[in-house]
Amino acid sequence: xxxxxxxxxxxxxxxxxxxxxxxxxxxxxxxxxxxxxxxxxxxxxxxxxxxxxxxxxxxxxxxxxxxxxxxxxxxxxxxxxxxxxxxxxxxxxxxxxxxxxxxxxxxxxxxxxxxxxxxxxxxxxxxxxxxxxxxxxxxxxxxxxxxxxxxxxxxxxxxxxxxxxxx
Amino acid sequence: xxxxxxxxxxxxxxxxxxxxxxxxxxxxxxxxxxxxxxxxxxxxxxxxxxxxxxxxxxxxxxxxxxxxxxxxxxxxxxxxxxxxxxxxxxxxxxxxxxxxxxxxxx
Amino acid sequence: xxxxxxxxxxxxxxxxxxxxxxxxxxxxxxxxxxxxxxxxxxxxxxxxxxxxxxxxxxxxxxxxxxxxxxxxxxxxxxxxxxxxxxxxxxxxxxxxxxxxxxxxxxxxxxxxxxxxxxxxxxxxxxxxxxxxxxxxxxxxxxxxxxxxxxxxxxxxxxxxxxxxxxxxxxxxxxxxxxxxxxxxxxxxxxxxxxxxxxxxxxxxxxxxxxxxxxxxxxxxxxxxxxxxxxxxxxxxxxxxxxxxxxxxxxxxxxxxxxxxxxxxxxxxxxxxxxxxxxx
Numbered sequence: 384x385x386x387x388x389x390x391x392x393x394x395x396x397x398x399x400x401x402x403x404x405x406x407x408x409x410x411x412x413x414x415x416x417x418x419x420x421x422x423x424x425x426x427x428x429x430x431x432x433x434x435x436x437x438x439x440x441x442x443x444x445x446x447x448x449x450x451x452x453x454x455x456x457x458x459x460x461x462x463x464x465x466x467x468x469x470x471x472x473x474x475x476x477x478x479x480x481x482x483x484x485x486x487x488x489x490x491x492x493x494x495x496x497x498x499x500x501x502x503x504x505x506x507x508x509x510x511x512x513x514x515x516x517x518x519x520x521x522x523x524x525x526x527x528x529x530x531x532x533x534x535x536x537x538x539x540x541x542x543x544x545x546x547x548x549x550x
Numbered sequence: 551x552x553x554x555x556x557x558x559x560x561x562x563x564x565x566x567x568x569x570x571x572x573x574x575x576x577x578x579x580x581x582x583x584x585x586x587x588x589x590x591x592x593x594x595x596x597x598x599x600x601x602x603x604x605x606x607x608x609x610x611x612x613x614x615x616x617x618x619x620x621x622x623x624x625x626x627x628x629x630x631x632x633x634x635x636x637x638x639x640x641x642x643x644x645x646x647x648x649x650x651x652x653x654x655x656x
Numbered sequence: 657x658x659x660x661x662x663x664x665x666x667x668x669x670x671x672x673x674x675x676x677x678x679x680x681x682x683x684x685x686x687x688x689x690x691x692x693x694x695x696x697x698x699x700x701x702x703x704x705x706x707x708x709x710x711x712x713x714x715x716x717x718x719x720x721x722x723x724x725x726x727x728x729x730x731x732x733x734x735x736x737x738x739x740x741x742x743x744x745x746x747x748x749x750x751x752x753x754x755x756x757x758x759x760x761x762x763x764x765x766x767x768x769x770x771x772x773x774x775x776x777x778x779x780x781x782x783x784x785x786x787x788x789x790x791x792x793x794x795x796x797x798x799x800x801x802x803x804x805x806x807x808x809x810x811x812x813x814x815x816x817x818x819x820x821x822x823x824x825x826x827x828x829x830x831x832x833x834x835x836x837x838x839x840x841x842x843x844x845x846x847x848x849x850x851x852x853x854x855x856x857x858x859x860x861x862x863x864x865x866x867x868x869x870x871x872x873x874x875x876x877x878x879x880x881x882x883x884x885x886x887x888x889x890x891x892x893x894x895x896x897x898x899x900x901x902x903x904x905x906x907x908x909x910x911x912x913x914x915x916x917x918x919x920x921x922x923x924x925x926x927x928x929x930x931x932x933x934x935x
Contacts, residue, residue: 454716458866458935459881462618464716486616490582494616502608502628504567509624513580513616541865542882547895549586550802553734557725575731577884619884620728 434492451522469506479506488518562629580615596641604633709869729931736812745796766814814930836918845902872923875932
């Protein structure tokens, strides 16, 4: 969520969460319209570690072979281009079985889990993800030989200067 | 108005590694937002995406709320034979969508 | 912008206003000096210095706009194409029944809207024109402004003008352009700022980490990452006005039409990019 806080008179905000307490009057906009209101406690690095442990068990996490391509500075955390490329021959005997992406500060640590096989030809995926705050994103590749490889990138999130009320 | 957009080379050479781009319309409501009255807005996301090639699964993904709205997923496969690529998205509240693309492999 | 530790609310308020204070304080000082209290033609951006905000975007966001198969707005364009061909209303007519293939009949149309409606003696924007057709020709209900259906149709139509230069050379639009200019240069809201203060005088400078754009409507309707959906120029203007802590005009209001007309004149000659992607 970065450090921007918006201040309409009467509203307060705190910490790193995007908290916007609406005017009583603005309830007139419509009782059930979604808003950028209080978010629950975010995931922590510890939550991310346990989500990773759920995938790799007590296997060792090696550095290398995996490249997480994600911009170091993004214009809007709602939509962040994210690609993972893994060095692998993708042959019947040596291929990438799965790719997992994790984050450390969203409300939930998992981002995407992908299953691949030799038919993929190339161990590469691209998608667009949401990042709630400046944080570290981690990609883990699971190989056919049971080994795990990872790459982590720090991403800084900026926001637009002006928020709008819900429509 | 759910609609999917698939981009794949329609006439690849046999054995060529081809890129498949998929884009589907879906709000991916995270389940972490609240209304102005404080009520939680329930989660409503696509949870699974599966691609098959002449019936055989070539790619699958489990999606979480951290996937941006209108999920965009790009992946690769080897152009083995002519036939049909089928894509299926399923999610919360019984959501299901599918799209098919034919490819002719030289 | 690294993440700070949690701070108590009052302190956060003071910190945040100090952080915002930089550019805003600068603008406030300039404004207070009264030098910008009346803005003249001299404040217009020179024609050859005009830039689309596309140029300030990151490579990833540009790539999203440049590739139709990656641009989420394409989903709206496809929906718009389906609506174009679907019969509607008591007359049971589709847009295509009268207008044929949009790629031919609608080419260049979005680039010259808002256009002057001689019968109504007022400018009408693209959304307004679509609804006039729906009501009068299809005998169907008007589509709600900012509804998915209307955005789909405008995205489909605007797509047919991609690459074409914006045209604004109808002398009948002059009063509306002037009215829009007055609104653009009018101080408003709790910040007491005019649109022109940021978008004519401080474009390119940073406001809270993001570059201030010149504010040309070359890509509407567009997919905004902040909205995670497609929205119109009027929605973006509403967003700005609320951000400036001013009361926004209503969708479809004469003020918004005047502003659209002025902004299209201000961007005359610049190529259309619709449907664009913006942060």
